Amino acid sequence: xxxxxxxxxxxxxxxxxxxxxxxxxxxxxxxxxxxxxxxxxxxxxxxxxxxxxxxxxxxxxxxxxxxxxxxxxxxxxxxxxxxxxxxxxxxxxxxxxxxxxxxxxxxxxxxxxxxxxxxxxxxxxxxxxxxxxxxxxxxxxxxxxxxxxxxxxxxxxxxxxxxxxxxxxxxxxxxxxxxxxxxxxxxxxxxxxxxxxxxxxxxxxxxxxxxxxxxxxxxxxxxxxxxxxxxxxxxxxxxxxxxxxxxxxxxxxxxxxxxxxxxxxxxxxxxxxxxxxxxxxxxxxxxxxxxxxxxxxxxxxxxxxxxxxxxxxxxxxxxxxxxxxxxxxxxxxxxxxxxxxxxxxxxxxxxxxxxxxxxxxxxxxxxxxxxxxxxx
Numbered sequence: 001x002x003x004x005x006x007x008x009x010x011x012x013x014x015x016x017x018x019x020x021x022x023x024x025x026x027x028x029x030x031x032x033x034x035x036x037x038x039x040x041x042x043x044x045x046x047x048x049x050x051x052x053x054x055x056x057x058x059x060x061x062x063x064x065x066x067x068x069x070x071x072x073x074x075x076x077x078x079x080x081x082x083x084x085x086x087x088x089x090x091x092x093x094x095x096x097x098x099x100x101x102x103x104x105x106x107x108x109x110x111x112x113x114x115x116x117x118x119x120x121x122x123x124x125x126x127x128x129x130x131x132x133x134x135x136x137x138x139x140x141x142x143x144x145x146x147x148x149x150x151x152x153x154x155x156x157x158x159x160x161x162x163x164x165x166x167x168x169x170x171x172x173x174x175x176x177x178x179x180x181x182x183x184x185x186x187x188x189x190x191x192x193x194x195x196x197x198x199x200x201x202x203x204x205x206x207x208x209x210x211x212x213x214x215x216x217x218x219x220x221x222x223x224x225x226x227x228x229x230x231x232x233x234x235x236x237x238x239x240x241x242x243x244x245x246x247x248x249x250x251x252x253x254x255x256x257x258x259x260x261x262x263x264x265x266x267x268x269x270x271x272x273x274x275x276x277x278x279x280x281x282x283x284x285x286x287x288x289x290x291x292x293x294x295x296x297x298x299x300x301x302x303x304x305x306x307x308x309x310x311x312x313x314x315x316x317x318x319x320x321x322x323x324x325x326x327x328x329x330x331x332x333x334x335x336x337x338x339x340x341x342x343x344x345x346x347x348x349x350x351x352x353x354x355x356x357x358x359x360x361x362x363x364x365x366x367x368x369x370x371x372x373x374x375x376x
Contacts, residue, residue, distance in 0.1 A: 024082050030101060031071050031090060033061040037100050045100040047263055050270045063097040125235035132335030133236050134327070136247030136294075136357070137229050137369055141221035143290040144279075147213045158207045163200055166216055168192040174223045195219065225291075230369050237349045243335040244347040246354035248369055249294040252287055253316050256280040259307040294357070297323045319359055 029035040042063070046054045057063055070077075070085035077085060092098060150166055152158065171192045176183060199215045200207075229246075236244045257279045262272040279287055295304045297320040302309030309316060326337040326344070338344045342361055345353040354369055356362050 024079065024086070027086075027101070028071055028082060030062055031064070031068055033067060037062050041100055045096055049096075050264055050272075051266065052270060054264070057096065063094065063100050064091065065094075066091075122231050122235045125232050126239050129236045129239035129241045131241070132243035132245075132330070133233075133241060134245045134330050134335075134337060135229060135233065136249060136354070137221075137225050138289045138291055138293055139248055139250040140217060140288040141225040141291045142217040143214075143288040145213075145217055145220075147209060150213060150216050152209050152213060155209050158209055158212050160207065163207055163212055164192070164196055166212070167196045167200065167219065170216065170220050170223070171195055174220055226369055233347055233369075234349075237347060245330065245335075245337050245344055246347045246369065247357050248354060248364070249289050250356050250358045251297070251319050252289050252293075253302070253309045253313070253319075254280075255309050255311045255313060255316070257287070257293075257307050258310050261306055294323065298327060299324055315359060322359075322361070323357065 026035075030037065042058065045063070046057060049057065061067060068085060068089035070089050074081070074085060086092075147153070168188070171188060175191070176188055199219050200212075205211060233244060233246050259277045259279070261275045261277075263275060264270070264272055292304055296302050296307070296309060297316070301320065302312040302316055322339070322342075325339055329339060330337040336344070344355055345351065345363060347354060351365075353363055353365050356364055
C-alpha cells in the first residue's frame with residue numbers, strides 16, 4: 001500500500017512558487033555565474049563545514065562543481081528547452097547548492113525526488129493526490145527562534161514604527177518573495193498594515209519585547225508552515241482523497257531541552273566549537289511545542305537531530321508510545337492512525353477535524369489547524 005506521511009515541523013515551508021519564464025531565466029543567471037549568491041547566504045549555508053571545506057566549496061561558482069554546458073553553449077532557449085536543460089544537467093542533488101540558491105532566491109522548495117516542480121503546491125496536490133495522507137504542524141513552529149533573529153537585543157518596549165518595520169520585513173521575505181508574480185509597493189504596504197493589525201493590535205498589548213517576538217514568531221510560522229499545510233490538506237480533500245489525517249503537535253516535556261550544535265568559526269580554524277543551550281518551562285516563561293519537537297518522540301527516547309530531553313520522564317515515554325503507535329497504525333491498518341483508546345477522525349471538506357497531540361490527545365472540530373492556538 002502507498003501512503004504519505006509529512007510533518008511541517010520537519011520541512012520548512014512548502015512549494016509555493018511557480019517557475020515562470022522570468023523565474024527560470026533568473027535561476028539560469030546564477031547557474032551561469034552572471035549573478036553570484038551573496039556572502040551572507042553562503043556563510044549561513046556553509047557554517048557547519050570546516051574552514052578547509054568552506055574554502056574548497058567557495059572556489060566553485062555558486063557552489064557548483066561545473067557550469068551546465070547547455071546554459072553556456074545552448075543559445076537562446078524557450079521555457080521547455082530551458083526546463084530540459086535544468087533536468088538533464090543542473091546538479092540539484094547537491095544539498096549545499098540547493099540550500100544556498102533557495103536562500104538567495106527566497107524559495108522554499110524547487111525539487112522533489114529529483115523532479116523540478118512547476119506547479120504551485122495546491123495545484124500539484126489537486127492534480128496528483130492519490131494516496132492516504134498524514135500531516136501536521138507544531139503548536140508554535142518558530143517558538144524556538146530567539147529575539148536576536150528579529151534584531152531585538154534588549155528587554156524593553158519596542159516602538160510602534162520598529163514593530164511595523166519588522167512585520168513588513170517578514171511579509172517581504174516570507175510571503176511576497178514566494179508569490180508567482182510581482183506586486184506593487186502599495187500592495188505590500190496594504191498587506192503589511194493588515195497583518196500588523198491582525199497580529200499586533202491587541203487592547204492589552206504594550207509592545208514589550210517578549211510579546212512582540214512571540215507575535216512575530218506566530219506570523220512567520222503561519223506564513224511558512226500553518227497556511228501552506230492547511231492549503232495542502234484542503235487540496236487533498238478537494239481531490240477526493242478520503243484518508244487524510246491532520247494534527248497539531250502540542251505536547252511539551254517538563255524536563256529540559258538540551259540543544260547542541262557544532263559550528264566552525266574562523267578564529268578557531270578547523271577546530272569545531274560545541275554550543276550548548278538549555279530550555280525549559282519556568283515561572284514566567286512557558287515553552288511551547290516548536291519546529292521538529294515531535295521527532296523526539298517517534299521511534300526514539302527524547303532525541304532529535306540536535307537536541308535531547310533530560311530527564312526523559314514516564315510522561316514523555318507515554319507520549320512517545322502513543323505517537324509511535326499512531327504512525328505505525330496509519331501504515332499497518334490501511335491508513336488509519338486510531339488506537340484502541342482514541343479514534344482519529346478523517347479530515348474532509350464536510351468535517352474539517354484534526355487532532356491536538358498531547359497527553360491526552362483531543363479532537364478539534366472545525367476551523368483551521370491553528371484555531372485552538374488562537375482561542376486558548
